[in-house]
Amino acid sequence: MTDNSRVRVSIVGVIVVALFGALVARLWFLEVGSGQTFEIRAEQRAVRVLQTESPRGRILDASGKPLVSNKVVWALTMNRNISPASRDAAFGRLAELLGGKNSPQSLQKRFFDPRQSPLRPAILVLNTPESARVAILEHREDFPGIDVHELTVRTYPQGQLAAQVLGYVGEVNGDELKKLHGYVIGDSIGRAGIEAAYEKVLRGKPRQDTYQVDPTGQPVGEPVKTVPGTVGNDVQLSINIDAQKVAEESLGEAIIKARQRQDKSVKDHYAQFQAPAGSVVALDVQTGGVVAMASFPTYNPANFTGGITQDAWKQLNDPNNHYPLSNRATQGLYAPGSTFKLVTSQASNTNGVRPWGQWITDPGFIIIGADKQKLTDANGEVPGPVDLSRALTVSSDVYFYGIGNDFWNIWNANDKNRGNGIQTTAREFGFGAKTGVELDESQGRVPDEQWKQSFAKLLYKNDKAKLLENSQWFPGDNVNLAVGQGDLVATPLQLADAYAAFANGGDLLHPHVAQTVTTAQGAIVERFGRKTVRHIAFDPGTYSAMMNGFLGAVNNPKGTAYDAFKGFPSLIPVAGKTGTAQVNGKGDTSLFAGFFPANNPKYVVAAVIEQAGFGSEVAAPVVRRVMEQLAGLQPGPLQINNTKTAD
Amino acid sequence: MGVLDAPFPTRARAFPRRRENGEITAARHVDYGLIVLPVLLSLIGLVMIYSSTRLHHGTYYVERQAIAVVIGLVGMFIVMSIDYRKLREFWPLVYVAMLPLLVGVLVLGASRKGAQAWFQIGPLQFEPSEVSKIAVVIAIAGYCHQHRGDLDAWRLAIVVMLAAVPIGLVLLQNDLGSAFVIAVAAVAMLLVSGIRGRHMVVLLLLALSGVIAAVSSGYLAGYRLDRLTTFADNSTNITKNASPTAYNTDMALSAVASGGLTGQGLFHGTQTKLGYVPEQRTDFIFTVVGEELGFVGGAVVILLYALLVWRLFRISLLSSDFFGTLVCMGVLAIVAFQVFENIGMCMKIMPVTGIPLPFMSYGGSSVIATFLAIGLVTNVHMRRFS
Structure with missing residues (x-):
């Protein structure tokens, strides 16, 4: 090789050394030099707190008999991250299994109901019949992303008794989410009567699970941190x-x-x-x-x-019905x-x-x-x-x-x-x-x-x-x-x-x-x-x-x-x-x-x-x-x- | 460089006896560093690919990549066994054989993510642009070897054409990255071939006006321009409204940056685990290294590449003929530029182009082609005394 060639090859060598040096310098700057701020930001993006309501307190009469209490129902839920195709197939199978008023359309409507949290599995049916529950659990492969789990809901042992006094519970709406502190989409809130007046007392403290989430915001794996909730307090009325x-x-x-x-x-x-x-x-x-x-x-x-x-x-x-709610x-x-x-x-x-x-x-x-x-x-x-x-x-x-x-x-x-x-x-x-x-x-x-x-x-x-x-x-x-x-x-x-x-x-x-x-x-x-x-x-x-x-x-x-x-x-x-x-x-x-x-x-x-x-x-x-x-x-x-x- | 003066390869080498002896001699002079380093980098790549894909895809991608590595190694040994000097004569064949592949992919190829650069063969994809990089290196090396010391304007034009045709075809596939790589390799080889200073200036001016023409004519519109300019935006705010490319680079940047000195630990990278970095197993594989193994791991990987490049550099100086020198320089340019561009893009100092990290990025065509290129260089090293 001639000297001229050597010089020319060396020029390339110098350029390469400079480029690789730049890479190492940048790597040092990013990871060690100023890494801290990036690290914190990455951490914040990667976690999300999911809040789960604790059971509301009961409402009792003067002698301690429950007027409003809670019951556990089997809620049928569907994961958010399954593909549209298998979701539609599952809607069809579920409608067939559940029968009654459930149609693929009605289930889909429930799935996309804006009142449901987009971060949790969507609740499709509240009271899942035992037969359907067993069928789903036995044929999990036919129902991808479908689960049946326990959910606590309001129950009224005395039926309609004192309805206007007790009031009712609804899902928190957009305005309330803006105004109130500590509520998330899908939470229930007292809408009238004692349920509304004693909302703070009855609600209890929600459980907070911190999850890691993927780029679409879906939780991944087990929670990394859990703050347990507490059941709401009971309100005893003077009502007999x-x-x-x-x-x-x-x-x-x-x-x-x-x-x-x-x-x-x-x-x-x-x-x-x-x-x-x-x-x-x-x-x-x-x-x-x-x-x-x-x-x-x-x-x-x-x-x-x-x-x-x-x-x-x-x-x-x-x-024409004379406003029964008032x-x-x-x-x-x-x-x-x-x-x-x-x-x-x-x-x-x-x-x-x-x-x-x-x-x-x-x-x-x-x-x-x-x-x-x-x-x-x-x-x-x-x-x-x-x-x-x-x-x-x-x-x-x-x-x-x-x-x-x-x-x-x-x-x-x-x-x-x-x-x-x-x-x-x-x-x-x-x-x-x-x-x-x-x-x-x-x-x-x-x-x-x-x-x-x-x-x-x-x-x-x-x-x-x-x-x-x-x-x-x-x-x-x-x-x-x-x-x-x-x-x-x-x-x-x-x-x-x-x-x-x-x-x-x-x-x-x-x-x-x-x-x-x-x-x-x-x-x-x-x-x-x-x-x-x-x-x-x-x-x-x-x-x-x-x-x-x-x-x-x-x-x-x-x-x-x-x-x-x-x-x-x-x-x-x-x-x-x-x-x-x-x-x-x-x-x-x-x-x-x-x-x-x-x-x-x-x-x-x-x-x-x-x-x-x-x-x-x-x-x-x-x-x-x-x-x-x-x-x-x-x-x-x-x-x-x-x-x-x-x- | 005894053969430098001969315009054509001597016939003597075609004699069977000499050849046998030559082969035995050649086998003694294998540069083991040149084999160990790519294997080492491939193994690191496999682990990183596994880390970024195991949660959703299990071992699917790792298995495919491992098969590619094995094929690449086999291909490398095959290339090593054939005397590279044959290519001094047959480079036009190699070059011409490459062109139908690049044209064919435009007609028959599968389109994915804005580029039409793959042949779909059953479950496998073949990306001819990866192979074309080596073909161009061989062609330019062959031509410049023939006209060494006599690179006048016309001959220079021919070299430019040798590079420009595949660059044009690759650009038609929307593969801006490979076009860059070919151009850089061509420039590096021209530099070593003794291109005159003023020619170089003219070439660079031509390239510059080409870029200006591309921007103003609208070819570099939309995501292409966005990709090229995103790295220049120095803000570190991650906003939802940012362009997809800005999102990619920001995700990549913060993944690398969250590694710290020693990283979050293998398989423990938060953003890797959660799939925050798009295209992580392919173009952004270095972000896994950065997040999980930190500065130490990243620096070791860069060091391994530096050693590899050093071996290539050394061999280009040791080569017994100018053709070998040029081939080594071409391969060196390809590897070094791809490493710098790819890692630089992960750390937001280079624009985003679809250039794989040699040996580490997921993608069989790239791995196999790079192994073949290394095989060629080893070949040069093996036969430096014969």
């Missing part, structure tokens, strides 16, 4: 299963019977009561605990297990009618409008206001001489119309504070404000001039004459208010709570459905006891006059609820008040609120039934049966009769 059952049965039966009765307020043709809905509330007057809370119509919370079908959801939200005991708003006389009586005496001992004559009608409006007692009754007790017993509207009118006159004479006495007392009794119960509730309304003005402003923005006319607080407004009519609305729970405050001597309580939170082992974590919102001071004379009036309504043969309570043991004295509220264009709302034993009150029970007639006819018999159950008696048959006594 037996009383709840009686309340729901009686309410349902009363509504069905009411629908067969003639609505005589419809004069021009024969019509039956619509009675679409109603509710019952029973409270412990000493603790504020809700003992029973029924709302009709109702639904089956088990339909939500594993995701509710669209059809079922549509049904639940169809106006809890009318806390969300329904009704004019309380004569049951509101509790408030008017107290207001009249604290403001010195008409002392309880003063007798007046009720001729069956009263002329009110400048336009000489004639208002009559219900059903054409002529009660004659009445004092406060008797007015409550026989439900003399004229007695209370007069009080309402007197209050208006005081108000009109510019004694605004005293003139607003009914409203002030109503608010004292908790009307117009949320009770603070754990469940979703409406606020209600106590109308006064201020409210009327702002409401008119909303209604008549551009019509000055109408705005002016409807902004005024007329005598009629105050007179209507005095008998629980007009613009006054309240929830059945507010009504029951107000009567509980009277029954326990003046403590307006914070009603609550939950009593204690306990661990799965039974240790008490939190206790919800009696909580007083405020104390209402009663003048002893007024108090006993009112008590006598409420006792008379039930026990005096002239009392409005006498027929409904005939035969109730006299050793357990019941006191209460019927109510029949007129609703524009609809049948009367039937109401009754009462408590027992009157000498040492323990429970207050209130029933409100829409478009069902007189309070004495439908609501009172329902309350009677619930009281019988609470008093430890065998509840008798529900007696719904046309009574002569009005209101």
Whole structure:
């Protein structure tokens, strides 16, 4: 080889040495020099935390019987990483194996349901029949990527009982995932009732498994790290299963019977009561605990297990079905009618409008206001001489119309504070404000001039004459208010709570459905006891006059609820008040609120039934049966009769 | 270099007796380093291929690669047994035989991942471009040997044509990597052949204008351009929106980088195990070394290649004729460039082109062809005294 060639070959050699040197230098820089940052990033990408929910806590009744508990079902799942071809083949075989409503299409729909986590095997069937489970496990090769494993779901040992109180569980949605911390796709969340109110308590701590994942995000192998979860705590309610059952049965039966009765307020043709809905509330007057809370119509919370079908959801939200999901005991708003006389009586005496001992004559009608409006007692009754007790017993509207009118006159004479006495007392009794119960509730309304003005402003923005006319607080407004009519609305729970405050001597309580939170082992974590919102001071004379009036309504043969309570043991004295509220264009709302034993009150029970007639006819018999159950008696048959006594 | 002056090989070598003696002598002068190093690298390659494929494919790829290594070794010994100097006369035959393969693959070949570069023969794939690299080396070596010291512009043009025809055919297969390799080998051999300085400048200018023409005419559009330019992007942020090539290189880079000094341990590379690096068993096999065996393992592999290249370099100097020198230089250029380009691409200092790492990347054609090339060089070494 010539020297020239040697030089040329050497040039190539030098280039090669330089290139290889560069490789080693780069390798050193990457792996040793600055490797740390790369390493951390590679680590972060390669792992993912999979969160598995722990079983939710149970919901128990006052005696510890489960209302909501958990059961283990066999869930049929399909892996995410199998090929589309073998997936479709498996859908076909599964549909054939499972039969029923399952088609390859329906299984595929479940597989791609966005509510399922893309990181876990998709749940195709929640309740896999035993035969199918065995078939799949025996022929694994025919069902690639298919598995059957245990899954914990909600179960309702008492069926539909207390559905609206308990609420239901659904899968967490996109908005919630953004707002809430610690939830992942596919997690369940309490959607209503106690399930929602005590979500944090019931949910428990999810288990967290850290997996290594491949580039498509699918977990590979066993978890590299596991943080165990904990089962959710139990919530024990003050609800008494037996009383709840009686309340729901009686309410349902009363509504069905009411629908067969003639609505005589419809004069021009024969019509039956619509009675679409109603509710019952029973409270412990000493603790504020809700003992029973029924709302009709109702639904089956088990339909939500594993995701509710669209059809079922549509049904639940169809106006023709009267919204079974809403809890009318806390969300329904009704004019309380004569049951509101509790408030008017107290207001009249604290403001010195008409002392309880003063007798007046009720001729069956009263002329009110400048336009000489004639208002009559219900059903054409002529009660004659009445004092406060008797007015409550026989439900003399004229007695209370007069009080309402007197209050208006005081108000009109510019004694605004005293003139607003009914409203002030109503608010004292908790009307117009949320009770603070754990469940979703409406606020209600106590109308006064201020409210009327702002409401008119909303209604008549551009019509000055109408705005002016409807902004005024007329005598009629105050007179209507005095008998629980007009613009006054309240929830059945507010009504029951107000009567509980009277029954326990003046403590307006914070009603609550939950009593204690306990661990799965039974240790008490939190206790919800009696909580007083405020104390209402009663003048002893007024108090006993009112008590006598409420006792008379039930026990005096002239009392409005006498027929409904005939035969109730006299050793357990019941006191209460019927109510029949007129609703524009609809049948009367039937109401009754009462408590027992009157000498040492323990429970207050209130029933409100829409478009069902007189309070004495439908609501009172329902309350009677619930009281019988609470008093430890065998509840008798529900007696719904046309009574002569009005209101 | 006694034969350098003879325009043609002497007939004396065709005599049977001399040949027998020559063969015996030749067998004594085998460079064992040149056999041990490729075998060692192949074995490391097999382990790395197993590491990157065992979880999903078991021993499938390892078995196929092992068969290729055995075939390659057998082929290498066959090549060693035939006197390379015969090729000095028959290089045109080799060259012409290669062309139908490159044309045929365009017509009959199987298309995969944007390239049409394979013959599908039953379960096997044959990639003619791998063999064409050696054929071009032999052809250029043969021609330059004949016209040594007299490489005027016309002859240079012929050499350029010898390289340009297969480069063009390979480019038509969308195999940019092999085209580069052939070009680099041609340039290295021209350099050693005594190309004049100004010719070299003209050649480089021509190449440059070719590249500019390719970019502006749209041939280097889309993924091709993306591949070539990704390495120049120095950011280390891995984003989902990045182009597939940027994703590849980032995955490769972070796999290599996560090895540290001694690596995560054989079969324990997180990203290797989880399949983060695309094409890992083929073009990105070095990332397995980097992640699982760390700097030490990577440096050892580079060192082994350096030793191999050193042996090739040494033999090119020891060769008894200029043809042997040129063949060695061509093979050296092919091996060295492929090693640098492939490992460099795994570490994001070179653009992504589909160039296999000699002996280690999964792929039978490449392994066999490289063994044949080494066989040729060993051949030169064996017969350096005869």
